[in-house]
Amino acid sequence: MAYPDKAKWIVRRPASVVMRYGLALVSVAAARALAQTFLYFHLPQPFTVLALSAIALTFWYGGTIPGILAALLSSVVRSYFFEPDINIVSRAVYDLVFLIFALLMTRVTQARNELEVRVAERTVELTRSNEELKLEIAERKQAEETLRQSEAYLAEAQRLSHTGSWAWPPATGEIRYWSEECYRVLGFDARDGVPRFETFFQRIHPDDQVRITESIQRARCEKAEFELDFRIVHPCGEIRDIHAVGHPILSPSGDLTEFVGTVIDITERKQAEEERERLRQAHADLAHVNRVTTMGELTASLAHEVNQPIAAALTNANTCIRWLTRDHPDVGEARAAEIVSRIRLLFQKGTPERALVDVNEVIRATIVLLHSEATRYSILVRTELAADRTQVLVLCFINVFTGGTASSALKRLKK
Numbered sequence: 001m002a003y004p005d006k007a008k009w010i011v012r013r014p015a016s017v018v019m020r021y022g023l024a025l026v027s028v029a030a031a032r033a034l035a036q037t038f039l040y041f042h043l044p045q046p047f048t049v050l051a052l053s054a055i056a057l058t059f060w061y062g063g064t065i066p067g068i069l070a071a072l073l074s075s076v077v078r079s080y081f082f083e084p085d086i087n088i089v090s091r092a093v094y095d096l097v098f099l100i101f102a103l104l105m106t107r108v109t110q111a112r113n114e115l116e117v118r119v120a121e122r123t124v125e126l127t128r129s130n131e132e133l134k135l136e137i138a139e140r141k142q143a144e145e146t147l148r149q150s151e152a153y154l155a156e157a158q159r160l161s162h163t164g165s166w167a168w169p170p171a172t173g174e175i176r177y178w179s180e181e182c183y184r185v186l187g188f189d190a191r192d193g194v195p196r197f198e199t200f201f202q203r204i205h206p207d208d209q210v211r212i213t214e215s216i217q218r219a220r221c222e223k224a225e226f227e228l229d230f231r232i233v234h235p236c237g238e239i240r241d242i243h244a245v246g247h248p249i250l251s252p253s254g255d256l257t258e259f260v261g262t263v264i265d266i267t268e269r270k271q272a273e274e275e276r277e278r279l280r281q282a283h284a285d286l287a288h289v290n291r292v293t294t295m296g297e298l299t300a301s302l303a304h305e306v307n308q309p310i311a312a313a314l315t316n317a318n319t320c321i322r323w324l325t326r327d328h329p330d331v332g333e334a335r336a337a338e339i340v341s342r343i344r345l346l347f348q349k350g351t352p353e354r355a356l357v358d359v360n361e362v363i364r365a366t367i368v369l370l371h372s373e374a375t376r377y378s379i380l381v382r383t384e385l386a387a388d389r390t391q392v393l394v395l396c397f398i399n400v401f402t403g404g405t406a407s408s409a410l411k412r413l414k415k
Contacts, residue, residue: 020062024070027054032077047082052101059105060112067109071102155180162265168246169258170220173197176258185242185265187234205231205239223248223256229266241267290376356391 031050038046051074059067075098158164164182168175175194183190187203204212208230219226228244246261367381374381 020066021069023062024058024066024073027057028070028073028077030054031074032081035082047078048097051078051098055098055101056105059102059109064106064109067105068102071098074098159184164263165261166263167258167260168197170216170256175200182263185240185263186232187238187240203232203234205233207231219246219248219259220256223250223254240265241270294373294376356393359390359392360385 028051031047031054034050035047038044055067055070055074058070062070158179158181162181162185164185165177165179166175166182167177173196175197178188178190178194180190186200188195188200201209201212212228212230215226215228218224225248226244226246228246230242230244232240232242234240243264243266244261246259248256249258249260251257363383363385367383370381373379
């Protein structure tokens with residue numbers, strides 16, 4: 001804004017040239033007319049006073065040059081209309097009076113003009129200052145509104161994350177600042193104001209107080225950051241897990257002035273971690289049980305495979321004894337070469353034999369054998385067997401001592 005131009009506009013604008021000089025003529029003429037009226041009624045004529053008034057009026061509203069013109073006209077009118085016979089000295093005195101008055105009015109007019117300019121400039125300055133002040137107030141209100149919104153957003157974020165902020169100067173021992181969420185996390189009422197540090201410290205679980213004291217003292221001595229996990233006991237007796245972080249603020253000289261930081265309620269997170277740990281342990285225990293079960297099945301299978309040859313050997317030995325204890329020993333049935341051959345076959349676990357077997361039975365027996373491995377790897381086996389009995393010719397290894405058949409071998413396989 002062009003304030004100087006505005007100042008010139010605010011200053012009283014002079015009238016036009018015609019009006020200013022016309023004012024001089026009209027004012028002097030009016031003074032003469034009034035003085036003539038006084039003489040008509042035989043009253044003392046006050047032309048001098050009226051002339052001075054006309055001069056002052058012209059100076060004030062018409063300016064300096066029209067005012068001087070009014071003074072000259074007043075002198076001429078007095079000399080020729082009211083006191084034409086006055087001596088030269090008196091005429092000079094009157095002229096001097098008009099001149100001095102004109103000079104005084106000139107000075108007054110100048111002073112008035114300067115005063116108007118100063119008032120106008122001051123008005124402009126005040127106007128500018130007022131506008132700047134209004135702008136500053138508007139900006140400050142906007143900044144305050146923005147700050148309130150930011151504080152509201154911060155408070156809401158802290159409430160959602162269960163995070164409080166704080167400031168604590170260790171030199172005084174008094175807590176300087178707690179956010180709203182800090183009160184809620186630590187179990188205090190914000191209406192009671194910021195508690196003393198000793199009051200807050202008494203809320204810490206007794207088993208954690210010594211450790212917390214040592215950590216804080218170490219952070220003060222080292223002027224270093226700290227992170228603490230501790231338990232807080234609320235007035236209702238509820239125990240909450242807290243994670244605190246502190247950051248040191250140092251003065252220009254390097255002295256510790258205060259700690260600022262946050263407190264976070266990590267109770268739910270810690271419970272979730274403990275639950276995950278219990279679940280992991282349960283999975284580990286289940287895997288161990290599966291391994292033990294598998295070993296049990298393997299042991300049973302090995303025991304079965306070991307017991308079968310032994311039982312077959314016993315059976316063959318008893319059979320030989322029966323053959324040899326007959327009234328007529330059947331040496332041919334119990335000859336040693338065949339027994340040795342069968343014993344040799346024992347280590348081969350069976351001799352190949354072609355036989356017709358039921359495919360459905362083979363599939364069921366295989367599923368039973370693979371049940372443990374399928375369970376271990378979470379494999380689901382679903383069968384769709386033929387409705388009729390389908391038999392195929394296969395090679396079966398039959399125990400030589402039992403003299404079994406393919407069907408008996410499959411029965412043992414199912415077991």
